[in-house]
Amino acid sequence: xxxxxxxxxxxxxxxxxxxxxxxxxxxxxxxxxxxxxxxxxxxxxxxxxxxxxxxxxxxxxxxxxxxxxxxxxxxxxxxxxxxxxxxxxxxxxxxxxxxxxxxxxxxxxxxxxxxxxxxxxxxxxxxxxxxxxxxxxxxxxxxxxxxxxxxxxxxxxxxxxxxxxxxxxxxxxxxxxxxxxxxxxxxxxx
Amino acid sequence: xxxxxxxxxxxxxxxxxxxxxxxxxxxxxxxxxxxxxxxxxxxxxxxxxxxxxxxxxxxxxxxxxxxxxxxxxxxxxxxxxxxxxxxxxxxxxxxxxxxxxxxxxxxxxxxxxxxxxxxxxxxxxxxxxxxxxxxxxxxxxxxxxxxxxxxxxxxxxxxxxxxxxxxxxxxxxxxxxxxxxxxxxxxxxxxxxxxxxxxxxxxxxxxxxxxxxxxxxxxxxxxxxxxxxxxxxxxxxxxxxxxxxxxxxxxxxxxxxxxxxxxxxxxxxxxxxxxxxxxxxxxxxxxxxxxxxxxxxxxxxxxxxxxxxxxxxxxxxxxxxxxxxxxxxxxxxxxxxxxxxxxxxxxxxxxx
Numbered sequence: 453x454x455x456x457x458x459x460x461x462x463x464x465x466x467x468x469x470x471x472x473x474x475x476x477x478x479x480x481x482x483x484x485x486x487x488x489x490x491x492x493x494x495x496x497x498x499x500x501x502x503x504x505x506x507x508x509x510x511x512x513x514x515x516x517x518x519x520x521x522x523x524x525x526x527x528x529x530x531x532x533x534x535x536x537x538x539x540x541x542x543x544x545x546x547x548x549x550x551x552x553x554x555x556x557x558x559x560x561x562x563x564x565x566x567x568x569x570x571x572x573x574x575x576x577x578x579x580x581x582x583x584x585x586x587x588x589x590x591x592x593x594x595x596x597x598x599x600x601x602x603x604x605x606x607x608x609x610x611x612x613x614x615x616x617x618x619x620x621x622x623x624x625x626x627x628x629x630x631x632x633x634x635x636x637x638x639x640x641x642x
Numbered sequence: 643x644x645x646x647x648x649x650x651x652x653x654x655x656x657x658x659x660x661x662x663x664x665x666x667x668x669x670x671x672x673x674x675x676x677x678x679x680x681x682x683x684x685x686x687x688x689x690x691x692x693x694x695x696x697x698x699x700x701x702x703x704x705x706x707x708x709x710x711x712x713x714x715x716x717x718x719x720x721x722x723x724x725x726x727x728x729x730x731x732x733x734x735x736x737x738x739x740x741x742x743x744x745x746x747x748x749x750x751x752x753x754x755x756x757x758x759x760x761x762x763x764x765x766x767x768x769x770x771x772x773x774x775x776x777x778x779x780x781x782x783x784x785x786x787x788x789x790x791x792x793x794x795x796x797x798x799x800x801x802x803x804x805x806x807x808x809x810x811x812x813x814x815x816x817x818x819x820x821x822x823x824x825x826x827x828x829x830x831x832x833x834x835x836x837x838x839x840x841x842x843x844x845x846x847x848x849x850x851x852x853x854x855x856x857x858x859x860x861x862x863x864x865x866x867x868x869x870x871x872x873x874x875x876x877x878x879x880x881x882x883x884x885x886x887x888x889x890x891x892x893x894x895x896x897x898x899x900x901x902x903x904x905x906x907x908x909x910x911x912x913x914x915x916x917x918x919x920x921x922x923x924x925x926x927x928x929x930x931x932x933x934x935x936x937x938x939x940x941x942x943x944x945x946x947x948x949x950x951x952x953x954x955x956x957x958x959x960x961x962x963x964x965x966x967x968x969x970x971x972x973x974x975x976x977x978x979x980x981x982x983x984x985x986x987x988x989x990x991x992x993x994x
Contacts, residue, residue, distance in 0.1 A: 486787055487717050493780070513769040521776025522806060528783050529802040532795060592765040594826055 464505060472498040485531045489524060496520045510594040653760045654738075661737060665901040666696030672952050679956040700894075708890040713790045722788030726888065726895035729781035733902035736775050739767050740909045741829045743937035744919050746928045757829060758937065767826040771910070772813055775865070779805040781899065782867075782874060782884045789887035797883025800963065801874040804864060807967060808871075811974035812861035815854045818985035819847050819914050822994055832918030836926060846917040850994055854981035855915040857974050862907040864970070866900065869955040873963050908947035909940075916943055 456463065475498060478491035496519045503512035601609050670685070670693060677684025685692035714722050743758035766773075779802055786798015820826065823834045837845045848855040864871040875883035885896045912918060919936035927935060961969070988994040 482717075484717070486721075490721065490784070509766050510769070513766050513773040516773040517769070517776055521773065521779070521809070525776075525779050525783065525802045525806055528787075529799060529806075532783075532787060532799050532802075592826075594765065594769070 461505070465502070468498050468501050468505065472502065486528065489527050489531060492527075493520055493524045496524065508593060510597045649755055650760070653755075657737060657742075657760050658734060661734060661902050661905060662898070664905050665898045666700065668901045668904065668948060669696045669699065669897075671949070672955075675949070675952040676956045679953070703894040704891055706890040708892060709887070711790050711887045714788060718788050718790070721784045722887075723892075725781045725785035725788060725884075726892045726899075728784065729778065729899035730895045730902075732774055732778040732781065733899040733906070736771050737902075737906050737909070739771050739828055740906065740913060741832060741918065742909070742940050743933055744832075744926055745933060746926060748930060748933060758933065759829065765827060767828050768816065768820070768831075768914075769826050771906075772809075775906075776805075776809060778899075778903070781896070785888065785896070786884040789884070791887050793880045794884050794886050797874050797880050797886070800880075801867070801884060804867075804871065804873055804966060804970075807970035808861045808864035808974065811857055811970060811978050812865060814975060814978035815857040815861065815981055816914060817978075818851050818854045818982040821982065821985050821989065822847065822851075828913050828918075832913055832920060833926075835917040836920045838922050842922065844917055844920070844922045846915065846920075848915040850988065851915070851981055851985060853977055853984070855911075857978045857981065858915065859911055860969075861974060861978075862911065863951070863954065864966075866903045866907050866951075868900075868904070868951055870958040870961050871966060872960060873966055904948060904951050905944065908944045908951065911947050912940065912943040918943075 472495055475491045475494040479488045479495065482488045482491055496515060500512040500515040500520070503509070503515060673695070674684045674692065676682075685695040688694040688698050710719065710722065738760035741757060741759040745755060745757040748755050782801035782805075783798045786794045786796070786801065789795070819831060823831045825831070831847075835844070835846050839845060839849075843849065867874045875885065880886070885893055888896065919940040921939055924935065924939065927933070985994060
């Protein structure tokens, strides 16, 4: 009991981290795409719980609202609409993509090593007050995030939003049925 | 420490009891109200005015056989069983940030009760409510998927499309209220609406933000899957959609979740746009009597909007699915954006 209360934060962190990784593994391990999507949803929720543990409540809420409540629902919607078949057990999934997978693995390893060397691995980091400082005074976490985004990082924030807008318009253009342009530049339909 | 815990436990017990007993009462109101609107009698055999009918219904639902459709095994069976639990958990846990009365610094056992809200220190407030509420769609989607039934699956697909579309409009129409208040806390939202303009017009958000209030109410109807937006369970097309295969208490869980969501939605309409527990002249009374009066005002307002839900359901026909989507994307979202643009301009000019 004494051990539990003394190391509560560490125990919670490692439990949640293990659950996050386990459900992330489930995403690639499940053979039914709907089960993979649910596993990814669980992973998102555990990450949100980790944010709450670090007193980043705003990030946690946005993580649940945007990723769990919005994007994953769209994923499921598409999976159910296109009616994907189960993978055959003997089908090699990553054929020809092995170099890319190795490169991604090496990058991830480098990231973990960097994090370990920087001393930010594990539940050690800035205290809860650092995440709610607004202009030298203690306020809410939401205010602190807004203060940073709209003052210190205003230009990157606006640039990212423009990039997102471009991506969205591009997706709409690709998705339109009548937008396929022929070699001469004319429209195929209409 | 222990007293705080006891106070919180009392709050949780009272709120969940009120929510859960609100369900049978709302079922009775719905059945009697629909009968009144359709010029029928409605349930009138069990107890005075049929008031004990919900009790009999509950006993019937609890004693029915709990069936699992054929072919639902393994992980799919887990999802099938998980869906009603998600529905109920999400419905009950969204209410904890709704303030239902004014606390003039009251004390219980010599300890401050910390406001008439279950989780007073959650400065996320409405953001928490939207985040948890957005998970409610998984109950419908998983029920539709796990049931191994094409009608259920169609219901689940419709649910995901509809709830994503109207969630956007719902969140955007609240932005105006949050801008005026400058806080995510629903307590602050209500306190900001206390007082009057010119001595008789209440300072409720609905007056300057009528468009926002209307878009929010329409979006909330869609989010709770009530007519005219109950495409998810359109019984003429889909049997009853996502919960076709459920029986016994699992069916009842979906049923209870729908009515609890209605109570939360009505409370939100009241808190965000109709002044919460305030009335012109009564905003922040002192003492236990004043606090009880504010709770009574809040309950009366919520009761009106609950009746409004019933009223609309038995008055309007159902939308077609393409009409529903066109309304959501082409009308609701632009109108909601218009509302917060207007609030921004009015704030910049110093009117609000």
